[in-house]
Amino acid sequence: MRRSRFSTFFPLAYFALLIMVSCSAMLPVPKEIDLQNLPAEFSRYTLTDLQTGRNTYVANCGGCHRLYTPRERTNAEWIEIYATMRKKINIARMEEEKLLAYLRAFARKELQ
């Protein structure tokens, strides 16, 4: 018996969605308290800016590889990596800064 298109497509679409959701679910969602972790140069940033940064990151940085979680790199590493990766995306400078601010707010703490 032939399966309908819907019964083949639906499970596939469901799993694709599940994978997409679970990937970005690993990424921390900014809260007011996280503003304290922002490096001094981003001290004027608001919660909305951090949320925009997260959205911009999810929308632009997962096309070629998985979305790394911010905690996988330190602040210093993100600065260095971002200098290369920013050339691979095409967004406005202000959005870029928010993206980097998001990664750095949740970066792994460097060992003292």
Ligand code: HEC
């Ligand atoms: C056009 C494809 C592409 C896009 C878009 C892209 N990357 Fe990458 N990324 C790569 C490739 C290729 C590598 C592995 C080679 C390398 O390290 O340069 C990589 C490596 C990385 C690594 C691991 C490198 C390390 O040294 O630890 C991180 C972290 C990373 N990308 C973050 C980002 C972020 C953040 C963005 C969005 C601003 C982004 N990528 C967008 C292609 C891309």
